[in-house]
Amino acid sequence: xxxxxxxxxxxxxxxxxxxxxxxxxxxxxxxxxxxxxxxxxxxxxxxxxxxxxxxxxxxxxxxxxxxxxxxxxxxxxxxxxxxxxxxxxxxxxxxxxxxxxxxxxxxxxxxxxxxxxxxxxxxxxxxxxxxxxxxxxxxxxxxxxxxxxxxxxxxxxxxxxxxxxxxxxxxxxxxxxxxxxxxxxxxxxxxxxxxxxxxxxxxxxxxxxxxxxxxxxxxxxxxxxxxxxxxxxxxxxxxxxxxxxxxxxxxxxxxxxxxxxxxxxxxxxxxxxxxxxxxxxxxxx
Amino acid sequence: xxxxxxxxxxxxxxxxxxxxxxxxxxxxxxxxxxxxxxxxxxxxxxxxxxxxxxxxxxxxxxxxxxxxxxxxxxxxxxxxxxxxxxxxxxxxxxxxxxxxxxxxxxxxx
Ligand code: SF4
Ligand code: SF4
Numbered sequence: 001x002x003x004x005x006x007x008x009x010x011x012x013x014x015x016x017x018x019x020x021x022x023x024x025x026x027x028x029x030x031x032x033x034x035x036x037x038x039x040x041x042x043x044x045x046x047x048x049x050x051x052x053x054x055x056x057x058x059x060x061x062x063x064x065x066x067x068x069x070x071x072x073x074x075x076x077x078x079x080x081x082x083x084x085x086x087x088x089x090x091x092x093x094x095x096x097x098x099x100x101x102x103x104x105x106x107x108x109x110x111x112x113x114x115x116x117x118x119x120x121x122x123x124x125x126x127x128x129x130x131x132x133x134x135x136x137x138x139x140x141x142x143x144x145x146x147x148x149x150x151x152x153x154x155x156x157x158x159x160x161x162x163x164x165x166x167x168x169x170x171x172x173x174x175x176x177x178x179x180x181x182x183x184x185x186x187x188x189x190x191x192x193x194x195x196x197x198x199x200x201x202x203x204x205x206x207x208x209x210x211x212x213x214x215x216x217x218x219x220x221x222x223x224x225x226x227x228x229x230x231x232x233x234x235x236x237x238x239x240x241x242x243x244x245x246x247x248x249x250x251x252x253x254x255x256x257x258x259x260x261x262x263x264x265x266x267x268x269x270x271x272x273x274x275x276x277x278x279x280x281x282x283x284x285x
Numbered sequence: 286x287x288x289x290x291x292x293x294x295x296x297x298x299x300x301x302x303x304x305x306x307x308x309x310x311x312x313x314x315x316x317x318x319x320x321x322x323x324x325x326x327x328x329x330x331x332x333x334x335x336x337x338x339x340x341x342x343x344x345x346x347x348x349x350x351x352x353x354x355x356x357x358x359x360x361x362x363x364x365x366x367x368x369x370x371x372x373x374x375x376x377x378x379x380x381x382x383x384x385x386x387x388x389x390x391x392x393x394x
Binding site: 008010025026029030032033034035036037038039040041042043044046109110112113114115116118119120121149152153172174175176177179182183184185 | 296297298299300302309312313315316317319320321322323324325326327329330331332333334336338353354355356357358360361363364379
């Protein structure tokens with residue numbers, strides 16, 4: 001099952017009526033959050049929304065009277081679990097939570113660094129550059145012909161390359177180091193700077209993939225004559241380093257690119273999809 | 286549904302983009318207060334999953350969200366099919382001090 005579709009266990013850290021205050025709640029919260037759990041802290045006087053009480057939920061607290069360990073919904077399915085954590089430290093609580101989650105056959109949270117493009121639709125002009133650039137099917141088009149991010153988990157971790165081809169600086173990677181791609185406000189000079197990056201990639205030969213293709217093809221023909229593997233490797237490294245520095249693409253991503261024929265085929269498919277989307281837009285306008 | 290502000294704290298668990306001491310100080314202060322709050326492991330992940338909980342949270346009036354840049358958070362909610370209301374306030378843990386963040390989260394209206 002995709003990490004993006006599985007059910008997640010939600011946790012209530014309960015300090016309301018019938019329970020004692022927790023001494024180490026900050027440490028407990030931190031331990032749970034680090035493991036990928038979402039936690040609602042419930043205090044006296046606060047009550048979780050009725051619509052939020054939909055299983056599976058695990059209620060943790062220092063209960064004055066031992067609660068039932070489970071409660072069921074109308075269909076008899078267990079939807080709320082109760083566990084007493086009185087006197088337990090962070091590690092022991094994590095064990096208790098993981099045991100309950102395993103017992104309920106709920107998948108473990110985490111396991112994927114959420115790295116993917118987020119579009120600022122206040123800036124996006126639906127030009128489809130990103131769609132034609134990405135080789136990994138991250139982008140798509142919705143039924144109104146607008147660009148959407150459709151396969152977030154296809155995105156290559158730590159690679160922000162597509163944001164560099166967006167002429168409107170509309171693509172964000174919230175976990176990126178630098179602005180404006182991390183979501184910081186876009187200044188006029190950012191638009192100019194980002195445009196310059198596109199020019200650099202244009203200098204390299206259109207886009208980075210065709211650049212990679214051309215440089216490697218050139219290198220191949222030259223080196224097949226010279227039979228100089230070492231120089232071929234050096235040339236490839238030089239080309240990859242240039243792309244890495246220009247677009248901040250991690251070396252692992254460049255190293256994991258598909259074969260040149262596959263790149264060519266995917267780039268053509270992506271370009272066709274973008275052209276089709278633009279034709280649809282023109283038809284509608 | 287309660288009419289008092291709802292606080293969301295994002296722990297940004299899968300990256301180190303928020304200074305650790307800011308994250309920890311904010312979580313400590315929230316925990317020491319008597320305030321109910323929602324602590325989420327990673328809003329980005331919830332957005333990518335289109336987690337239904339995101340929609341429930343976005344429906345709360347007067348949201349106060351401690352996460353990262355407001356522009357990123359706004360469009361992360363939107364891409365999770367959970368548009369934020371106009372009155373939602375996003376407080377940026379990448380840039381602000383823990384003291385200012387806690388004040389903005391906990392101040393009475
Ligand atoms: S490249 Fe930028 S402006 Fe063009 S469709 Fe993609 S996000 Fe929108
Ligand atoms: S919303 Fe911002 S703070 Fe939260 S997980 Fe994403 S990048 Fe981190």
